[in-house]
Amino acid sequence: MKKTILITGGGGFIGSHLAAKCLSEGYHVTVVDNFSTGNISNIPRDAEIIKGDISEPDTLEKFPKDGFDVVLHVAAQSSGEVSQEYPEIDLEVNTLGTLRLLKWCKAKNVRHFLYASSMAVYGEPESFPINEDSACRPLSFYGISKRSSEHYIQHFFNDGLNTTVFRMFSVYGPGQNMTNLKQGMVSIFLAYLANNEEIHVKGSRDRFRDYTYIDDIVSGWMCAIDNPIAFGKVYNLATGIKTYVHELVDMEIHLYGKDPNTYPVKYSGSTPHDQFGLYADVTRIMKDLNWKPQYSLEDGLKKMITWIKNNSTGKTDC
Secondary structure: OOOEEEEEOOOOHHHHHHHHHHHHOOOEEEEEEOOOOOOHHHOOOOOEEEEOOOOOHHHHOOOOOOOOOEEEEOOOOOOHHHHHHOHHHHHHHHHHHHHHHHHHHHHOOOOEEEEEEEHHHOOOOOOOOEOOOOOOOOOOHHHHHHHHHHHHHHHHHHOOOOEEEEEEOOEEOOOOOOOOOOOOHHHHHHHHHHOOOOEEEOOOOOOEEOOEEHHHHHHHHHHHOOOHHHOOEEEEEOOOOOEEHHHHHHHHHHHOOOOOOOOOEEEOOOOOOOOOEOOEOOHHHHHHHOOOOOOOHHHHHHHHHHHHHHHOOOOOOO
16 A cells, blocks of 8 residues: 655645655655645646645644655745744744644654754854754744744654654755745746846845755655654755855856846845854764755756746746
């Protein structure tokens, strides 16, 4: 019998890629999504679909009585900017939703619960690269909601539920929402380029991040599923490479076929409570799961730009 997997947020960028990979590996995949930001067209054809919000008890009642073998919990309000505007949404969707799902998983004897956390839990580190044992001092409501969920997950692990947490760093790639200018530096800057508009960069050109291609993210999750070594662990899921924002901007302009010396770029404003700089120590996941990133930033951007050009119709709507 095929193993059964539930993917929350499976209509979104990361969740839909995970659904496609799990199906290709022979799993029976069920996706749950409220489609507030995700799109039903992103979900692979062979996946079962449940429409609902995991923060609402009625949604959990739609799940099969026998439960699932594995749960990949990706659903979240994931924009730091939106979280500052509507922190109650983060509390309800990210934290309360996670708690309710954990309780359901424990009651149904789910074999493994994997969670999409974020670099946002760290805040401003005192040293780099940052490892999983570093202090967590989140700056944003989004980071607080993710860190709170991690505490609940640790509690349920101590109570017998096998769990794994991934703190993901600046994920990008084909399938990302190109119309959302409040989330994801890579996609935001590429959206401006696709529409031949001035690139507006909020914050300093000297900020830095660890940009991680979607296929590397998916392979990290797949290495952990049903892997006892990963039970109870927290992993940075990133490349371990520091890239300045101005380096990203110049690379995107160049790879898009334009001139970085003449293309208009404006550095102004800021995003409230955004982190200045982060990049990861990925020693733990490489050692435990024999995982390593396969895509350089340049290679990943080339694939994403090809996807944009093949899917865009005038104003970027892909």
